[in-house]
Amino acid sequence: MNYDDYQTEGFYDEMFIADGPSAKPRPGARMLVERIESLLNGDLARRQQAAEIALYNMGITFSVYGSEDAEEKIFPFDIIPRIVELKEWQPIEQGLAQRINALNLFLDDIYHDQKIIGDGVVPRDIIESCPAFRRECIGIDPPLGIWCHITGTDLVRDGEGRFFVLEDNLRCPSGVSYVIENRQILKRTFPHVFLASNVRPVDDYCIHLLNALQQLAPHTESPNVVLLTPGPFNSAYYEHAFLAQQMGIELVEGSDLFTQDDCVYMRTTKGPLRVDVIYRRIDDDFIDPLAFRRDSVLGVPGLMSAFRNGRVALANAPGTGVADDKAIYAYVPDIIRYYLGEDPILPNVKTYLCRRDSEREYVLQNLHELVVKPVSESGGYGILVGPHSTKAEREACAERIRANPRNYIAQPTLSLSRAPIIVGDHFEGRHVDLRPFILHGPDPYILPGGLTRVALKKGSLVVNSSQGGGSKDTWVLETEPDKNVSFVDEPVLPPVEHD
Amino acid sequence: MLSRAANAIYWMNRYLERADNVARFINVNLHLMLDLSVETASQWMPLVVTTGGEKYFREHYGDNAATQENVLQFLIYDKNNPNSIASCVRSARENARSVRQSISSEMWETVNKMHLSFRQASADQTHQDAPYDFLEEIKNSGHLFIGLTESTMSNNEAWHWARLGRLLERADQTSRIVDVKYYFVLPTIEYVGMPYDNLHWAALLKSATAFEMYRKRYRRIAPKSVAEFLLLDREFPRSIHYCLVHAEHSLHAITGSPLGTFQNPVEQRLGRLRSDFDFARIEEIIDFGLHEYLDNFQSRLIQVGETIYDDFFAVEPPSQSPTQSQSQSLLPATGEAASQGVSPP
Numbered sequence: 029m030n031y032d033d034y035q036t037e038g039f040y041d042e043m044f045i046a047d048g049p050s051a052k053p054r055p056g057a058r059m060l061v062e063r064i065e066s067l068l069n070g071d072l073a074r075r076q077q078a079a080e081i082a083l084y085n086m087g088i089t090f091s092v093y094g095s096e097d098a099e100e101k102i103f104p105f106d107i108i109p110r111i112v113e114l115k116e117w118q119p120i121e122q123g124l125a126q127r128i129n130a131l132n133l134f135l136d137d138i139y140h141d142q143k144i145i146g147d148g149v150v151p152r153d154i155i156e157s158c159p160a161f162r163r164e165c166i167g168i169d170p171p172l173g174i175w176c177h178i179t180g181t182d183l184v185r186d187g188e189g190r191f192f193v194l195e196d197n198l199r200c201p202s203g204v205s206y207v208i209e210n211r212q213i214l215k216r217t218f219p220h221v222f223l224a225s226n227v228r229p230v231d232d233y234c235i236h237l238l239n240a241l242q243q244l245a246p247h248t249e250s251p252n253v254v255l256l257t258p259g260p261f262n263s264a265y266y267e268h269a270f271l272a273q274q275m276g277i278e279l280v281e282g283s284d285l286f287t288q289d290d291c292v293y294m295r296t297t298k299g300p301l302r303v304d305v306i307y308r309r310i311d312d313d314f315i316d317p318l319a320f321r322r323d324s325v326l327g328v329p330g331l332m333s334a335f336r337n338g339r340v341a342l343a344n345a346p347g348t349g350v351a352d353d354k355a356i357y358a359y360v361p362d363i364i365r366y367y368l369g370e371d372p373i374l375p376n377v378k379t380y381l382c383r384r385d386s387e388r389e390y391v392l393q394n395l396h397e398l399v400v401k402p403v404s405e406s407g408g409y410g411i412l413v414g415p416h417s418t419k420a421e422r423e424a425c426a427e428r429i430r431a432n433p434r435n436y437i438a439q440p441t442l443s444l445s446r447a448p449i450i451v452g453d454h455f456e457g458r459h460v461d462l463r464p465f466i467l468h469g470p471d472p473y474i475l476p477g478g479l480t481r482v483a484l485k486k487g488s489l490v491v492n493s494s495q496g497g498g499s500k501d502t503w504v505l506e507t508e509p510d511k512n513v514s515f516v517d518e519p520v521l522p523p524v525e526h527d
Numbered sequence: 528m529l530s531r532a533a534n535a536i537y538w539m540n541r542y543l544e545r546a547d548n549v550a551r552f553i554n555v556n557l558h559l560m561l562d563l564s565v566e567t568a569s570q571w572m573p574l575v576v577t578t579g580g581e582k583y584f585r586e587h588y589g590d591n592a593a594t595q596e597n598v599l600q601f602l603i604y605d606k607n608n609p610n611s612i613a614s615c616v617r618s619a620r621e622n623a624r625s626v627r628q629s630i631s632s633e634m635w636e637t638v639n640k641m642h643l644s645f646r647q648a649s650a651d652q653t654h655q656d657a658p659y660d661f662l663e664e665i666k667n668s669g670h671l672f673i674g675l676t677e678s679t680m681s682n683n684e685a686w687h688w689a690r691l692g693r694l695l696e697r698a699d700q701t702s703r704i705v706d707v708k709y710y711f712v713l714p715t716i717e718y719v720g721m722p723y724d725n726l727h728w729a730a731l732l733k734s735a736t737a738f739e740m741y742r743k744r745y746r747r748i749a750p751k752s753v754a755e756f757l758l759l760d761r762e763f764p765r766s767i768h769y770c771l772v773h774a775e776h777s778l779h780a781i782t783g784s785p786l787g788t789f790q791n792p793v794e795q796r797l798g799r800l801r802s803d804f805d806f807a808r809i810e811e812i813i814d815f816g817l818h819e820y821l822d823n824f825q826s827r828l829i830q831v832g833e834t835i836y837d838d839f840f841a842v843e844p845p846s847q848s849p850t851q852s853q854s855q856s857l858l859p860a861t862g863e864a865a866s867q868g869v870s871p872p
Contacts, residue, residue, distance in 0.1 A: 085640050086636060087636070255628075259625075269628055273628040273632070276628075278529050278628065283531070284530070294529060295531070297530050297684070297688075
């Protein structure tokens, strides 16, 4: 397979620069492209197949609901990595650190003095009407003043290749396990190119994560940290088990925990054992039936009270969802300036708030070229992509906006960057985004690269896995690419090399 | 460790051991049938009885339906039979999934691959005529899993739960196969000279992978010696006595109390049961009635299992209302199998 017929079609391509009628590889991707083109016919397809079998056997699958014996599928994975050069990555890293720092200060402020509201930067009603704003959290002092310990921020690139923040995920962002597993597979798939490319490692994420979690229980020498999962039927269960295993901590379900005198315990074969830190992967609504949804059977009764009284640390803290509300998103640049006195390093995508009369009118008149999103949904649900929509869909959307303007924002349809994927016996460009993971705390850490999600459907702009998206490994190069190394004359490797 | 995790590891190993035993029973019987060639139909019913599914089988397949085809379907593929290989592999994998963090990735992948290849095999009917390779694969995966448990897992509490589950299940399976074979092969213990007698005894030993080791120990095949070997041998890893001794070691490693003492009902019950085997003689057992002896053994083993659940898995804080856990729902399947134990002749 080669890239001779590959077309960038006017989009910003992650791997190629358009060069007249043909395309030439970007400096960081040159070695990889040469390597791929030097493979024998069918070899690349074999490598792709071997990668899929490995994922299947590792059980990185989700079931298609409907019947008891539903087939299990792997999350689609494309073995051609997406390459990010160091000079592109550095501003992203700085921008993310700045943004999360500001959002954490924002959370601490709105659950305490609400100075940002008093100073007129963010309107009170937009916060109080946000479903993810938790009155139960007002006045709580989480350990070390940290609310959002783990964040997954979605970045996109426009037609010129500039990075923008598309949305912040400060609740229970998932996907980091795919980053680590994808990397394991890619190392086996392209070992020589990988080595020569000097790629920043991602394998130590779990070390940093455990360290960040342990720091939340300063009162004890060896804190008992657990990961709280909704259970094996949750679609992200694979990731929960993976992270618990990598950190060497217990994976617990709500029924494994109970509270007594505001302390949290887990049921063990030797009786109750105190729990100090909970990395919870259950949404706020379900973590404590006494505080939030009463019908929740996933949570732990009394957990909020234990948290409020400082007897247990929760990561992320409840109530962080208010900071990734899509209506609040429009204010994040102002939030950064307000708390840090700095200009944002990573820009937002231009956002129209339908709650504002003038912006709503603009949105309603330009639906055909905007992307409309409900503010409190995630996972790509309820999105209208104007240019790809039918007239009936736009009318229904306009109806919904008029009925509940606060619930909608709109953004220009970005011409998202693309990267080549393997389609049958050739390559085609597909739109991608990037979700880096950020650990916020005394030793902040940003996972180099992150999850590259790719819209597998031709022309589609929606990359969410629930909407038919797949993933790619993301290589952040540690050094400038070396022009003298070439793999063209290397002997052909077996389909998968085991280390 | 977490009670739910201990419970899941214990059951994961019981289910895998059960799948392995069922595969072995079938394999041996398939070979035996080829040698016997007459009155074959009656020789499949003992397998149904051994695995404790007689009632269900009669209800769903009919009274005289113990043909090779039906019994293979029932024991391998029938998802409604809680002790079919299909059900055991699925339950083992569900349990493994819920304790991914407590077992090694290699162990998980083995169980997962077993499940995946089983699904493929059930979809693809080619196996159904001559499932030898397929049964071999189930057995080998089971052995691989045990090997991985030995080589990739610390000998920590989770490992002891795994071993406890495996050995209690194995003791139970061995007692069932001896009981059933005795009942079918030999109406009275003194009866000798039945045609193909040696073949039957050899098959019984092979079902427990005991044939070669038995020959080294006794050489001549005699019913009494076979029973002695499978019940009381101190060295053979599938004999009931061996299983009890090592299960007890693991139990005491979990609780920390010295062997020969007890601090809870499980230790008392298992210890007493093991000490009966320590001092038993096969002549006494046969005088007492082998079937009665094994029946009594099985009830006591079931009690041990129930007590394990009460003492370790059902940990409730004093002021807490009981909550339902996922793994508790796995119990009835086995409880049912246990209570459907071999009925007296």
